[in-house]
Amino acid sequence: MAKLQLKSKVFIFVILISLVACTFKKKSDPPNTLHLLSIAKIKGLDPIYSDDLYSGTEIGHVYEGLVQYHYLKRPYTLIPNLAEAMPEISKDGKKITFKIKKGVFFQDNPCFKATAGKGRELEAQDFVYSFKRLADPKLTSAGWWVFDGKILGLNEWREENTKNKTTDYQKEVQGLITPDKYTLQISLKQPSAQFIYSLAMAYSYAVPKEAVEYYGKEFINHPVGTGPFRLEEFNPSSKVVWIKNPTYRKEYYPSEGEPGDKEKDLLNDSGKPLPLSDKIIVYIFEESQPQWLSFLAGKLDYSGIPKDNFDSAITSTKELKSELKTKGIVIYKNANLEITHTSFNMEDPLIGKNKYLRQALSVAHNQEEYNKLFYNYRALSAQGPIPPGLAGYDPDFKNPYRQHNPEKAKELLKRAG
Template sequence: MKVISAWVLGLTLALLWMSPLQAREKVLHVAFSASETGFDPVQTSDLNTAAVEQQLFESLLTYDYLARPAKLIPRLAAAMPSVSGQGSIWTFTLKKGVYFSPDPVFRGKKREVTATDVVYTLMRFMDPKNRSPYKFLLEGKIEGLDERAAQARVTGHFDYDTPVAGLRVLDPWHVRVHLKTTDYDFGHAMAQPVMGIVAREVIEAYAGDTASHPVGTGPYRLGQWLRSARIELIRNPNYRSEIWHFSPGKDPVNQRLVAQMEGKTLPQIDRIDIQIIEEAQSAWLSFGKGELDILGIPAQFSPLALSGDQLRPEWVQRGIHLDRIVEPAIAYYFINQQDPLLGGMAPAKIALRRAIFLAMNDGEMMRVIDKGQAIRMTYPIPPGVAGADAQYQSLLNYDPELANQLLDAYGYRRGRDGYRLQPDGKPLEVQYTTGLSSQDRELDEVMKKSLDRIGLRFSSNKLKFPDIIRAERQCQVQFRLSAWIADYPDGDNFMQLWYGPHTHENNASCYQDPEWDRLYEQTLTLPDSPRRDALYHRLARRLELYGVTKVSTAALRNVLSQPWVLGYRTHPILPSVWNYLDVEERNDRTP
């Protein structure tokens, strides 16, 4: 009896000792609809991966959480940079006492960030072996950096040790960047998650697999990672103390968030559990059960959550919050200009591509796929981004009659089965690349229906999202409906998608047009102005005339958060805001 009593007493003491620890752990549960692609910022470009990198790494600048329109603020920098030389000289001062997350590479010592790390990080984007999709942020901008990259293409080795004229380490806490010309928007480049500062010894130690060993200074570090299934982020023990402090202005939603969060030490959440849930229905049901804390409403379920643009009463009664914005993004069709069947500048090939775009029924797309949660777009630059033009009139609006006339005129006659053949009589089939979700299957049906209207045979190439990105960069995707969301609120961020040198990076169209490139390069030397807008118009029209792309829609982003989530607000630029949130303790997450 005494033995039993001692055991019970020991168990009781153990439970008393453990319970406070368990109670203190705060976990945020979220989901991605597509897989991540690895966590080396220089090599990534998809939104889900950027959301994770936003938490693992820190760039010099970032965006104010509550300010609208988006406003730059310091992150790793101690203050906003000093800008001189008519916008060509940028001097950054780093915060002191900022350390990378623990890693065996550091041999048990805390590794502080210095200006040398900033220079190394920027150099990596121009190293040809990295094939960075975000090279465009620095390309042609920093004195001596393009020349260093050109040298590496010849020698096969990028020289990280010899100083670059435009990247000057003044002392451990100050770095000065000399640009080739005036660029008052350079700060936006320095605010991107991909510009998260890395340590050279980490990159070199894991040279064979840097994507699996992210070591940054962010509020979180990578915990357990099951590729394409689950990502766990855990609090970085080396993270400095940051205090939640933002001005709410007159916005009542912001004022509510300030009341919830003002003065709290960041991050409040100990662990972030990210599940890859490709099927929208599964994510929707998980949120309804309280198993997910935040959910972007899948388009097909928006009628169940919304009445018009308002949250349905039954969700309001549960304390669910709705955040709703127009995405600073475009959905756009592209055709691979190097594809043997659809590519090339022969008049018949241009006519075929334009006919395909004319057959795309965007109204049906918004109704069937987006469930009304999108707006029609015709211009490559979306609302809320400098250079946008809501009045632009596209040449490629839905017009299957004109599409059929084009195909008839250029010799694409119909065979006995009603489907068209190539002008030389060979078979003609349009292959559309898409993902594996139920929504992708719906999209296949809409695409097939659109192409059937003009007698083009349809086939679907189904791939996982990382494989789609890989195929795009190898110019192996024939036709796809893709999307791009603003990394920063300027038109250059969108127009670069068709720049010739960005082939195998962001130019999934694999479009090579010296005249287009020449006009685009002119825009890079201009501020937001009518002159630049005129050039953007010429670029947009040229894409339509040659059948390179067709802009389709901009989505409405509807995000639900559970009542126990504190501080949540959708941000138009930041890919994730988890470090600004808190969760109230809740023993039972079911409604």
Template sequence: MRERLRPLCTRRAWLTWGLAAPLATRAQVGAAPRPTAERVLRVGTDIAEVGFDPVRVSDRSSVTINAHIFESPLTYDLLARPARLRPQTAAALPEVSDDFTRFVFTLREGTYFADDPAFGGRPRELVAADYVYSLKRYFDPSNPTEHLFHFENAGILGLNELRARALQAKAGLDYDAPVAGLRVLDRYRFEVRLARPDPRFVQLFAVPGLTGALAREVVERYGDELPAHPVGTGPFMLQRWRRGSQVRLVRNPRFREQVFDTLATTLSEEDRALLARLQGRRLPLVDAVEMQVILEEQPRWLAFYGQELDVLELPPTLAPAVMPGGRLAPHLARRGVQARSQLDASVRHTFFNCEDADLGGLSPERVALRRAIALAYDNEAELRSVFKGQGVAAQSMVVPGVVGYDPTLISPHGRGDVARARALLDLYGYHDRDGDGWREHPSGQPLTLRMSGLNDSRQRAINELWLKQMKAVGLRIVFESGQFGELIKNSLAGRLQMWSYSWSTGQPDGDFFLALAYGPNAGQANDARFVLPAYDQAYARQRALPDGAERLAAMREANRLMLAYQPYLPHFHALRVDLTQPGVVGYRRHPFTRDWWRFTALD
């Protein structure tokens, strides 16, 4: 799933005492024995959910929960590497025309939505019209979304025009209007037709956060309250939601019969052991999932240590104590705790608003300013001091493990090269003309950088590093804080100058990360609001090409342009460490899907 990840907002409290605490800590944090009648997977997170309408949300917690409630036609095999598509609610992989402009999906019969009053007390089967309706929702001007570009750029015949008519009329979308590019063929088949070739378009249909099916009756019944009433065909359904505190999912009684298996032909020893243990067992393997939102690191760690949580993503600041030398601490290993590390398909970065009065523009001096900032910042220092080495310094926005990633690329940016940054600023006329210690624009106008972020201790530590590095090159920087939802809103409106957060992808392809600089995506994924015709041409060219050497060359050309004009400063690709209690089986982070709880057992 391509999703916007909120910046890690955990506290930096040092918990050496907590890590070495005896099991008696459990009583101190109020743990209770697990009920034996119900298998409940308890998960901790530091990110408060926003809601459960796939069109409207992009934070990590909401996206993960949605992936267990809603289902796209396709998915990725849990164990197959490289990633391999397989049917989910579809009966088979779609029919695809030779020119990649026509796609026909056939659904399996007997897939049902979870029961809901919107269905009038009758079972409601999933049909082709549900996917057609769900896709059209992205084009409805009344639905605020930052995901529209995925389908808008694909050029689904007639949908952009349908949206334009709704915008002109200042009304909602006419969902019943026929559209040449999106048609129901019969009860279980629908067709998508594109204006131009898109060889990887089918991958969008393996992302429940984009193409999960909703029923029209549910959307119309709940209206603006829809994010609190998710009704899907997935293995779980929402039972209880305490906003910003706890989400409880329970098994969907209507969920079809699905068993644990794999299409992979080559398996690691670990995967073979997992398959032997779980193969043929009906999914999901637990009765309920409770996600606890615990913002602070200290109580979140103590909840896991005291066995109140079954699963915890290790906060990077605790890595030196929990995973010294990259190995699980002996006292945790003796308890049967397991740790699983994986380089995430994500990139933490800072965007520079290319429409900003101080930082934006394509003139040589403005490009030089952004490049000087990027040269001066020290990614390795951020990784070392703030994230405790839990990541790999990024050379570009394209992440490891996807098509288009270039492991040979070495970028000069983010290396803390103060001397080169100062020389570049001097060369382009950024001098301290009034003697106050800070550089002004070549025109003599004042120059101030503005970095936005959350108001927490981790962000303050990052701000200290920004302040140190910018002061070293004579650039004034101030810091502005806000809530995550507020920051997204202001970013989409172009009101932020600089902001750091993470993007991850739900596809094994680098197109999304290149799309972050595509001009027509400004106001959606292109937070930098970068517009360069040469870049747009390079991006469009690689998008239309099938995979191969020619496309890789086009992707590298686009990547070089992005690095040259510097709308983004990539920082690092995160190393995720998942800790699980004894008895948790099968919990693993797939690089491109998020329905991990479907495959997790408590044995």
């Protein structure tokens, strides 16, 4: 269905995250334990089903991909993760060659029978296997769209396995080649500047074949990755507990970022080995009030401010109220890459064929009032589809149909007929 954006009624949410100095601690918890929250149930911990924010966040604690985004640099910048360096790309843009880091091991797990439970080294072939899982028609991955029509021979491999009783992972894919243990070559049907960015998504993270076969249908609840944490407890509707992976490789907190990061204390941990926490406990709150009360009781290290509690926490000048400051709570403001928009149905005979009517509705909309009523002024009204923090964002651009102007709306309605 063809659609046109109604107004750049797009919000980049500014989430107010409160941090508390003294949190609830169990005697059994390590001293460096982080108490976090999720506002939705965790659907599972298999990368190919990471189609929601909350499951994807948890998956990122244990699994990793070839590339990742620099923690501090803006606009968001891709850097190597499980790759030694950024890939070599052929002149025609169709062949992408990655060198895999040596000495990276999957966490210890009973699935590795050949090594008596000792985690084995990551290989380029693990990415070939993981990419094939994403394409496997019998697994109905939520992320197949990432590779659909892009990698040479992968669609054909998928189509052929649709007809087979069982998926043939031994059959090669023309565009996924491993010349040696640590080299992965990806051949694309057409050049794609966006493709490398898709490799930072959880869908393309590396999983070991041994774990998938060992756990079968329960693999979604038994993650085995190369990441900084390993799963200790998993209750999708109440709590997820992660503990530091003792076999995690040497990685360090960045020592550079953006101007002003030092003043914001974002470089205080420069050069420290990762992860910074020994344990992470994620509590599931599907209702905002229990979440907020738990935070105020010191059981959570941070919390967003529910809409109904905004006025009790924030002053008219958008500062934290003194009664919360006395508890050791501080406020942190950060622009989120979350976009909300409204669209016209261009197949509607009235709306779709009348440009002036669409423009009139756009300028008639009071975006400031909408922000006040629904977001407590915690949103930025976007002038286009690219949010701050991404390459291509222009802070000086002003969309002429994003400005509230009732008189102009009346003129446009006259032209609309």
